[in-house]
Amino acid sequence: MKTPPDRSGITFEVGAQLEARDRHKNWSELYTATIEKIDYDKERVLIHYRQWSRRHDEWFQWNSPYLRPLERVSLRRQGLNPPCSQPMFVSGTKVLACWTDCRFYPAKILRVNKDDSYTVRFYDGVVRTVKPTKVKPFQEVRNTLLPLVLI
Numbered sequence: 567m568k569t570p571p572d573r574s575g576i577t578f579e580v581g582a583q584l585e586a587r588d589r590h591k592n593w594s595e596l597y598t599a600t601i602e603k604i605d606y607d608k609e610r611v612l613i614h615y616r617q618w619s620r621r622h623d624e625w626f627q628w629n630s631p632y633l634r635p636l637e638r639v640s641l642r643r644q645g646l647n648p649p650c651s652q653p654m655f656v657s658g659t660k661v662l663a664c665w666t667d668c669r670f671y672p673a674k675i676l677r678v679n680k681d682d683s684y685t686v687r688f689y690d691g692v693v694r695t696v697k698p699t700k701v702k703p704f705q706e707v708r709n710t711l712l713p714l715v716l717i
Contacts, residue, residue, distance in 0.1 A: 567606045570628045575635025578604060578611065578628060586613045586624070587632035598636065604628075655684065655701060663688065664700035672704060 570578035579601065586599040602623060603612040613633075614623045626633055655661055655675050662670035663686045673686040676693065684701055687693045 568609055569606075570604070570609075570611075573629075573633075573635075576633060580604060583636055584613075585634050585636055586615065586626065587634075588615070588622075588624075654698065660704045661686065662702050662704050663694070663696050665694075670702060673701075675701075 576582070576584050580603065582601045584599055584601070586597055588597055598616045599613045600616060601611045602614045605611070605625070609629070610625050610627050611633075612623055612625050614620060655678070657675050657677060659675045661673055661675060661684075663673040663684070665671050665688070671688055673688045675684050676687050677685040679685060679695065682698050683695050684698065685693065685695050686701070
């Protein structure tokens with residue numbers, strides 16, 4: 567018997583939850599799905615879209631790019647918590663945080679929140695809460711002069 571691939575965030579067992587892209591290739595929170603059946607011989611899973619009629623159920627190859635783990639927003643809305651990960655930064659750390667203009671600016675971590683977000687203070691004094699994907703390490707940029715070559 568064949569075994570499903572090891573895909574981060576997806577457990578291949580009946581009743582497991584994931585997100586699936588429909589036959590129209592739309593990603594949407596409406597397409598939270600559960601695995602209804604597993605066909606080990608044909609290496610596929612039958613997906614049922616939650617809150618949709620069973621007539622919309624679809625078979626997917628288990629290595630399909632149209633299957634993905636539930637995103638955090640979907641998990642929170644369902645009252646489920648993903649396994650806690652270690653925060654990448656701690657309070658007091660100097661970082662670059664994303665502002666509303668999608669640019670990264672220097673900030674300081676004030677607090678690591680329970681949902682893995684960070685409360686940061688930008689250098690102009692503004693305090694905001696940002697998602698962990700919107701924070702990256704601060705790297706000092708050193709101005710180095712290159713030797714001038716005269717010909």
